[in-house]
Amino acid sequence: MRKDLFSESGRLADITKYLRRTFELWGYREVFLPAVEEFSGNLRKGTKFAYNNGFYVIKPDLTSQILANLKEPGRMKLYYISEVLNGGIRGKWQAGVEFIGGKDVQMQVEVLLTAITSLEALGIEDFYIDVGSLKVWEDSMEGIEEFRGEVFEALTRRNFEIIERLPIGEEKKEELWRLFNFRGKRCGYGKLNEIVDAVDDERVFIDFGTIRPLPYYRDIIFEIYSPRLGKPLGGGGEYTFKGTDAFGFAFDLNALSKLFDGRKMEKSRKKVSGDLREAYRLARELVKLGIPVEVGE
Numbered sequence: 001m002r003k004d005l006f007s008e009s010g011r012l013a014d015i016t017k018y019l020r021r022t023f024e025l026w027g028y029r030e031v032f033l034p035a036v037e038e039f040s041g042n043l044r045k046g047t048k049f050a051y052n053n054g055f056y057v058i059k060p061d062l063t064s065q066i067l068a069n070l071k072e073p074g075r076m077k078l079y080y081i082s083e084v085l086n087g088g089i090r091g092k093w094q095a096g097v098e099f100i101g102g103k104d105v106q107m108q109v110e111v112l113l114t115a116i117t118s119l120e121a122l123g124i125e126d127f128y129i130d131v132g133s134l135k136v137w138e139d140s141m142e143g144i145e146e147f148r149g150e151v152f153e154a155l156t157r158r159n160f161e162i163i164e165r166l167p168i169g170e171e172k173k174e175e176l177w178r179l180f181n182f183r184g185k186r187c188g189y190g191k192l193n194e195i196v197d198a199v200d201d202e203r204v205f206i207d208f209g210t211i212r213p214l215p216y217y218r219d220i221i222f223e224i225y226s227p228r229l230g231k232p233l234g235g236g237g238e239y240t241f242k243g244t245d246a247f248g249f250a251f252d253l254n255a256l257s258k259l260f261d262g263r264k265m266e267k268s269r270k271k272v273s274g275d276l277r278e279a280y281r282l283a284r285e286l287v288k289l290g291i292p293v294e295v296g297e
Helices: 005-025 062-069 106-121 134-140 145-157 170-180 190-199 253-259 276-288
Strands: 036-038 047-051 054-058 076-085 091-100 128-133 204-207 217-225 234-241 244-252 270-272 293-295
Touching (some): 005 076, 005 253, 062 076, 062 091, 062 244, 091 106, 091 234, 091 253, 106 128, 106 190, 106 234, 106 244, 128 190, 134 145, 134 170, 134 217, 145 170, 190 217, 217 244, 270 276, 276 293
Parallel strands (some): 128 204
Antiparallel strands (some): 036 054, 047 054, 076 091, 091 244, 217 234, 234 244
């Protein structure tokens, strides 16, 4: 049975209100993307269909859609709130940011802090962020390049037994086991240490078992979790577009909805009553000051 659409919509509206405010405080501008794009091999997810001898995609992955529409990359800070389809008729609502053309490390630090302050703005404090590196894993493939697919499958499925069954030396398996299980505040990769130091939040960890093997990710990736929920709240990573570095992430709004307590977030509304003209004149002035109002009889 379908959930109450209007109740769900109300919660998502409250969540995105706080997210928009936080994204814009960090300097991101909202981008409005079309629901339908002409089919391209660069577009991920979405639902494909044919129309008038052409092929199209409805609501594809937002990062791939932004890149498909970006003609000449420069320094841009964008955010979006949209539904994404995954091949069928049911979608997932997402909100995310893309920092394109910034300085290495600075982009990662700012995007991570954008995610952290966004959750805090929603009153969600019990979360942690695991930051990993694709480059570290690519470097670990030296000498076993033919098993790259199996290693990344093991990471994606969080199942080391896949690696254990590979016909590789015990020393290499031990090296991969240490990476697979590493979680801490400092590691042998200087870039990750610099990012975590600059973010300076006790809920952020280096975790090489964290992996997001999407085709456009290049090195640093991260996922956000809460002990109150059995799936990620969101995640993102680093990529390159036409030689320009970028870093972004997306929240799963349905996951945030399960943790968001709107009752604690709503400011007390100023009650206004009396003569209709005077009541709405006062309400108008209060709204201009940013004060929530409710006009009654």
